[in-house]
Amino acid sequence: QVHLVQSGAEVKKPGASVKISCQASGFTFTSYGINWVRQAPGQGLEWMGWISTYNGHTSYAQKLQGRVTMTTDTSTSTLYMELRSLRSDDTAVYYCARALVAASFDYWGQGTLVTVSS
Amino acid sequence: QSALTQPPSASGSPGQSVTISCTGTSSDFGGYNYVSWYQQHPGKAPKLMIYEVTKRPSGVPDRFSGSKSGNTASLTVSGLQTEDEAYYYCSSYAGSNNFLFGGGTKLTVL
Numbered sequence: 001q002v003h004l005v006q007s008g009a010e011v012k013k014p015g016a017s018v019k020i021s022c023q024a025s026g027f028t029f030t031s032y033g034i035n036w037v038r039q040a041p042g043q044g045l046e047w048m049g050w051i052s053t054y055n056g057h058t059s060y061a062q063k064l065q066g067r068v069t070m071t072t073d074t075s076t077s078t079l080y081m082e083l084r085s086l087r088s089d090d091t092a093v094y095y096c097a098r099a100l101v102a103a104s105f106d107y108w109g110q111g112t113l114v115t116v117s118s
Numbered sequence: 119q120s121a122l123t124q125p126p127s128a129s130g131s132p133g134q135s136v137t138i139s140c141t142g143t144s145s146d147f148g149g150y151n152y153v154s155w156y157q158q159h160p161g162k163a164p165k166l167m168i169y170e171v172t173k174r175p176s177g178v179p180d181r182f183s184g185s186k187s188g189n190t191a192s193l194t195v196s197g198l199q200t201e202d203e204a205y206y207y208c209s210s211y212a213g214s215n216n217f218l219f220g221g222g223t224k225l226t227v228l
Contacts, residue, residue: 035217037164037219044121044207044219044220044221044222045156045158045164045207045209045219045222046219047209047216047217047218047219050215050217059214059215059216061216062216095163095164097164100166100169100175101152101169101170102150102152102211102217103152103153103154103169103209103210103211103217104152104154104166104169104170104209105154105156105164105166105209106166106169106175108163108164108165109163110163111163
């Protein structure tokens with residue numbers, strides 16, 4: 001059974017950083033890329049970036065370049081997404097999602113709510 | 119690239135069929151047939167319903183079907199059921215490891 005289990009909700013002040021974890025189980029970890037997707041309250045889905053669990057290569061959405069870093073720890077089958085210089089419009093539910101094939105995310109984490117507020 | 123364009127809402131009665139469109143530019147689809155559709159109920163994570171334009175993951179009813187013509191992809195839900203009421207999002211692979219989502223369509227079953 002494939003599972004992606006994310007860390008808990010976070011409350012951060014503007015300018016701070018947040019690091020969310022996503023622990024994978026139930027599949028061969030290095031065989032699937034992982035994407036991060038976020039959803040602001042009442043809004044649609046926004047693709048943030050992708051990481052290869054095989055070699056750590058990453059690709060980030062242009063609007064987040066310079067503020068986001070995605071990493072992987074193959075020893076614990078855990079992914080991490082760090083977002084820096086947080087702003088109020090970064091308030092969202094953040095999801096990790098396994099890539100079946102390009103643009104096809106077949107398993108999703110439960111989501112992590114990040115609230116940015118002074 | 120901007121988000122793919124979806125109608126904000128769609129509706130149909132139980133048993134009817136409804137089609138949701140997803141429009142972009144040729145670069146939004148990257149010349150690939152990597153279009154997916156997701157269903158999202160309130161407070162839940164999205165669920166993959168269609169991938170590679172027409173393929174259904176295991177467990178997705180065959181009432182859900184996908185197609186693409188030119189720069190418009192479509193999701194058709196046949197034999198509408200009350201549990202189909204949800205938000206639906208399209209996504210595409212735009213090339214160079216970039217992905218786009220549509221703005222979402224709220225499907226109401228009347």
